[in-house]
Amino acid sequence: MRTIQQxxxxxxxxxxxxxxxxxxxxxxxxxxxxxxxxFGVLGPNGAGKTTxxxxxxxxxxxxxxxxxxxxxxxxxxxxxxxxxxxVQLQTTSLYEQIRVKEAVDLFGGYxxxxxxTSTLLEEVSLTDxxxxxxxxxxxxxxxxxxLALALVNDPGVLFLDEPTTGLDPQARRSMWSTITGxxxxxKTVILTTHYMEEAxxxxxxxxxxxxxxxxxxxxxxxxxxxxxxxxxxxxxxxxETLRSLLKQAELPARISxxxxxxxxxxxxxxxxxxxxxxxxxxxxxxxxxxxxxKATLEDVFLxxxxxxxxx
Amino acid sequence: MRxxxxxxxxxxxxxxxxxxxxxxTLAFPLFFIVLFGLIYGDIVWDFFELRAIExxxxxxxxxxxxxxxxxxxxxxxxxxxERGIYRRLSLTPLKRxxxxxxxLIQRYAVILVQTTLLLIVGSLAFSIQISGNLFWVWLVxxxxxxxxxSIAFLLAGLIKSxxxxxxxxxxxxxxxxxxxxxxxxxxxxxxxxxxxSNALPSTNLNDVLRAxxxxxxxxxxxxxxLLFVGGWFVVSLLLAIRxxxxx
Numbered sequence: 166m167r168t169i170q171q172x173x174x175x176x177x178x179x180x181x182x183x184x185x186x187x188x189x190x191x192x193x194x195x196x197x198x199x200x201x202x203x204f205g206v207l208g209p210n211g212a213g214k215t216t217x218x219x220x221x222x223x224x225x226x227x228x229x230x231x232x233x234x235x236x237x238x239x240x241x242x243x244x245x246x247x248x249x250x251x252v253q254l255q256t257t258s259l260y261e262q263i264r265v266k267e268a269v270d271l272f273g274g275y276x277x278x279x280x281x282t283s284t285l286l287e288e289v290s291l292t293d294x295x296x297x298x299x300x301x302x303x304x305x306x307x308x309x310x311x312l313a314l315a316l317v318n319d320p321g322v323l324f325l326d327e328p329t330t331g332l333d334p335q336a337r338r339s340m341w342s343t344i345t346g347x348x349x350x351x352k353t354v355i356l357t358t359h360y361m362e363e364a365x366x367x368x369x370x371x372x373x374x375x376x377x378x379x380x381x382x383x384x385x386x387x388x389x390x391x392x393x394x395x396x397x398x399x400x401x402x403x404x405e406t407l408r409s410l411l412k413q414a415e416l417p418a419r420i421s422x423x424x425x426x427x428x429x430x431x432x433x434x435x436x437x438x439x440x441x442x443x444x445x446x447x448x449x450x451x452x453x454x455x456x457x458x459k460a461t462l463e464d465v466f467l468x469x470x471x472x473x474x475x476x
Numbered sequence: 477m478r479x480x481x482x483x484x485x486x487x488x489x490x491x492x493x494x495x496x497x498x499x500x501t502l503a504f505p506l507f508f509i510v511l512f513g514l515i516y517g518d519i520v521w522d523f524f525e526l527r528a529i530e531x532x533x534x535x536x537x538x539x540x541x542x543x544x545x546x547x548x549x550x551x552x553x554x555x556x557x558e559r560g561i562y563r564r565l566s567l568t569p570l571k572r573x574x575x576x577x578x579x580l581i582q583r584y585a586v587i588l589v590q591t592t593l594l595l596i597v598g599s600l601a602f603s604i605q606i607s608g609n610l611f612w613v614w615l616v617x618x619x620x621x622x623x624x625x626s627i628a629f630l631l632a633g634l635i636k637s638x639x640x641x642x643x644x645x646x647x648x649x650x651x652x653x654x655x656x657x658x659x660x661x662x663x664x665x666x667x668x669x670x671x672x673s674n675a676l677p678s679t680n681l682n683d684v685l686r687a688x689x690x691x692x693x694x695x696x697x698x699x700x701x702l703l704f705v706g707g708w709f710v711v712s713l714l715l716a717i718r719x720x721x722x723x
Contacts, residue, residue, distance in 0.1 A: 222567060247569045254567075258559040262493040263486075274482050275568040314564075 173200045175322055175353045181230035183216050190216045192377035203354040205368030213377040214357035215255060218324050222252050248277060251315035255326040261300035265291055268299060269313055276318035289313045305336030325356040329363060341366060361462035373466060380469050385462055392468045394460035396434040400427045401454035410444050483578025491582060497548045501586055505540035509594055513602040533598045534685040535658035538678055540590040544583055545624025547649045553632045554641030562722050580625060587621045612688040612695045620681045623705050626712035633719030652678040677708035
């Protein structure tokens with residue numbers, strides 16, 4: 166068990182619990198976030214992700230547990246935390262009748278130090294919208310403004326609650342690259358998501374939550390490897406020679422033979438791939454269409470809970 | 477202090493950009509003073525020995541106080557609360573009393589502007605004699621502002637949803653206006669209504685304002701009415717503090 170004040174630990178949560186009526190929304194969870202990492206909290210809706218990070222941010226009071234942010238007891242001294250963190254809520258509502266530039270100025274004015282508005286708008290690509298009213302922004306632009314407001318005090322720790330929910334694929338990719346950029350600036354990012362691609366793409370470590378508990382916590386690769394899941398290698402329209410060669414070879418894989426394709430299920434995809442390419446080269450066979458599908462966090466969630474992440 | 481000034485600026489900017497607030501607080505009362513000025517002209521209401529328009533001007537000022545003090549404040553606060561604006565602001569170092577202070581100062585400023593405008597229009601366009609002491613007028617208007625703002629926050633505390641807050645504050649406003657002797661003396665009302673009317677803050681404020689502004693009576697003569705308005709203020713304020721909700 167880690168001690169609360171370890172040098173590189175930015176956020177520590179211990180035995181956190183929160184009850185709403187009869188429902189244990191957060192059920193005694195513990196984790197810590199290292200400086201400079203993107204830490205993902207992944208889980209279906211209602212798993213307790215938002216409640217958890219809103220307690221850390223100081224928006225909700227827990228029923229039990231400890232939270233420390235940058236070495237400060239966040240439950241005892243929430244005011245001191247505010248200068249150090251940035252928060253993007255799931256939906257950020259602002260005064261509709263103010264301009265983008267005014268909104269950033271306004272929020273900057275609340276902090277002891279603030280990044281200049283023009284720099285910030287540049288960073289979230291809203292420079293050309295700076296004179297637009299908040300009410301005129303699209304969903305993606307509103308999210309980016311919310312991010313700008315979260316960044317206005319140049320915080321070391323950022324909390325992003327479902328930053329890409331409801332965005333179209335293009336806006337999502339642009340948000341991803343912005344978040345990756347934040348990590349490169351050395352910021353610690355804690356984000357919640359119910360998109361497993363998002364967690365895999367962005368996060369160094371992922372905590373998978375379900376029913377208020379953390380059911381797994383590790384790097385995406387380790388989670389997938391640890392769940393003992395198989396990758397799937399698919400060869401479309403294999404020649405008869407290849408078919409029989411694959412069956413004769415003693416590969417560490419289960420082979421299922423379809424009419425126009427062969428599937429190989431394996432936990433050791435790199436070895437199997439090596440064997441197949443060697444076989445193809447030795448026998449002068451064209452591997453026209455071969456694809457590998459690795460197990461995803463979605464499969465990990467399915468393996469852990471027996472349910473799909475998104476119902 | 478710097479942040480409070482910034483909040484007042486923000487609230488003023490928001491106010492000026494909200495068309496409905498501008499209509500209700502500025503256009504609506506001005507419309508009524510002009511309308512009644514044209515209808516009544518020089519007609520005199522005997523039982524007051526006043527011109528009808530002289531009777532009505534203080535009432536319109538009370539009405540104006542209620543449009544910004546009650547209507548705009550209750551629905552504005554409930555809406556911003558419901559939209560999660562205060563929740564987002566609570567994550568910043570902005571103190572909640574500064575946020576609230578900014579709103580109150582801005583509302584009060586609007587009330588002073590409304591009153592001044594109505595006094596100017598009343599005296600220039602309809603040659604109403606403001607014979608009373610303007611300091612007393614200011615004091616009574618300030619007491620009215622405090623009273624109505626407290627009622628507004630009491631309503632905002634009682635009512636959760638923005639839609640309901642909007643509707644109910646409108647009903648409260650119209651009730652206080654029509655039963656408060658704004659457009660016609662409550663001496664014209666049936667007995668049972670008059671008793672109710674006499675208990676309302678708008679009626680009492682109206683009487684005090686008319687007395688000190690038009691009839692040139694001393695403010696001391698109106699102590700009973702003042703006490704009534706003060707009572708409404710204190711009770712509403714205490715309840716508003718108790719029931720106040722940011723979320």
